[in-house]
Amino acid sequence: MEVFDLLMQGFQVAMQPKNLLWCLIGVTFGTAVGVLPGIGPAVAIALLLPITSKLDPSGALIMFAGIYYGAMYGGSTTSILLNTPGESATIVTAMEGNQMAKRGRAGPALCTAAVGSFVAGTIATVLLTLLAPQVVDIAIKFGPPEYFALMVLAFVTVSAVLGDSTLRGLTALFIGLGIGVVGIENESGQARYVMGIPQLADGIEVVTVAVGLFAVGETFYNASKLNHVADTIERVKGSILMTADDWKRSWKPWLRGTAIGFPFGAMPAGGAEIPTFLSYATEKKLAKHPEEFGKGAIEGVAGPEAANNASSTGVMVPLLTLGLPTSATAAILLAAFQQYGLQPGPLLFETNAPLVWGLIASFYVGNIMLLILNLPLIGIWIKLLEIPKPQLYAGILVFATMGVYGMRQSPFDVFLLYVIGLLGFLMRRYGFPTAPVIVGMILGPLAESQLRRSLSISQGDPWVFLQRPISGTILVITVLLVVGPWVWRKVKNTQPAA
């Protein structure tokens, strides 16, 4: 077990008191960064880079990595409590998590998010330790046709978030697709739906839309009903920690979320949003009580939270093995390596083994620290919900406005936030689901880009999607998902008659 020996050497590095301290500082700071809207881990690390140039490389890199995955833990908190996702990876968490919070189950929601993140982070680190070179070889095999096939699969499974009425769900999805195409298009550089407003040339940030629809829209909706309906938010009901039933319902989603999230993180164009959608859809399909989805199903928090954490560890695979940054934060981490004259890649494992393995070992340590740090915090966080409703919603508006402004320091974004908030209010008022808007907005432009690249490479031959083994397989699975249940029902119905 050569890997095991190397990992043990890594632990010797990671367990040095000063490195433990850096790790603790990193994960604590990361949690704070995750909770505060508008400041992502990429910005936080970029701001710290200059002050750390004199530090010892292992300590600094351990701290930076801690900030990165610490932010993933913290990000779920505002999603669950305030329905205000701070970043795109935690949008899905807000859907069920906030419903749970409204039913007095904020504690278990935060708990399953924290433990799920821990489980996913740890398993993903084991996979990183053992399989990094193999995983990256497979991830590189994904070209535009494979990514397009994945998008098709994601679109199909997304019916899980469409809600009860297909027509209303599809309407919402198409609103999202429409918002997604606004801006200068990548393949040809043409402006679409910019309407002469230069700010729109940048496109619309998905976080702005999510916060507008979820937090602002809902605040408007509640404000409009404040004097008519009795207060329906239940503060805290039952245990603030998870019950035996919660554990039983959470552990499988954690594992499935990890299995979905890790490979996506390792893929050069994978991202953290799509695996959270896929995990949500999977959990809804497999749940014993699918009717609970939309009303606070714990599986819908456990799965996506595990998926986004596993994906953030997966990002380390191409970064460490190829020096290939696949997210903004990974690019900053790459810059941090380069600050010390280190170039991530296969050679780094040979020339700087203690540093690389020390860093990997610190992931194990950091995940344990985050669990210990986050569980007691739950008790404090849920007190937020004891704030009277008018003040609470006012606070949410302040938080949402600040976060959106903080992202690009653009007053136009704040204007947009409230326009979208109004749209969210109208959609709620007339019974349209809002989640499909986000799905369409994220998947639409990605799918378009990959489709056009695929067809360009294949010189316009659409069969490329079926001829390539990986994309072909994904598309066949997609077809089975659509046709399968229908055929199954037919067969089942005809059997008794025969």
Added chain:
Amino acid sequence: MKALSIIRGAAVAATIAASTAAFAIDNLKVMVPANPGGGWDSTGRALAAAMQSAGSVKSVQIDNKGGAAGTIGLAQFVNSSKGDPNAIMIGGMVMVGGIIQNKSAVDLSMVTPLARLTEEYLVVVVPASSPHKTMKDLLAAFKANPGSISWGGGSAGGSDHILAGMLANAVGVEGGKVNYVPFKGGGEAVSAVIGGHVAAGISGVSEFAQHIASGKMRALGVSAPAKQGAIPSLKEQGYDVVLGNWRGVFGAPGITTAQRDALIKAIEAGVKSKVWEESLKKNEWMNTWLAGDDYKKFIDSDVKRIGDILAGLGLGKK
């Protein structure tokens, strides 16, 4: 009420964090109009580090905004930084092409030219598994069936795209037949080449260097006048194609001449530092410093030159 003060506390903390980022005088805001991992990104980060080491700035906030040959980032820079004496943007030849080709509503005359920093030559690579062993092989296949060679590189109309068009010109293939596949930022293009998803890749030498060294890509030629290290130039292989991709720095629209000169001075201090020298060496960039009015003249003439190349290749007309 205790809980309310937690919200308030968090709110104050976030405001403080946001305001130090936005208003501190010693904080330089660098707009990198490309996704992380590409040439502008490394230029911006290297320059920031150099300026910090020279003590001409205290802290730096780098903002990546990729896509459409940098015109997305340019639009944001023009819109959000007006009159800000602490904001700079990285840019270069790719952006000049992008503005022309995209008929961008914003262009380089709206920002304040500060200094040209470097020039870098482009390298043409194929995946390690490619059947094409030499530039001649690749271009023969390209000439026989132009569509069969997909060229992966940066944004449409950028330097990578221009080089593909110039190669087409050199072997007598119509510019419009070039099968060019644009990727956002450098990272995605690298993986498309390594994974064999495109037939060939074009990018700055620095972006592909470590993958050429590790054997995952095979370098067939550089767009320099002479060979670069072990890689032969296109010119010495008989193709009259030379293309230098320059990168430089721009200030915000509407800053005063005094503010412009102060920024140039701060950048110059960084460029004279040892840290910058090391970056140049590491990335194989050539130092081609040109500042102020001379730089502005250079840009004006380059806008025309690139416009002619693009139009001649059929890339500029739409």
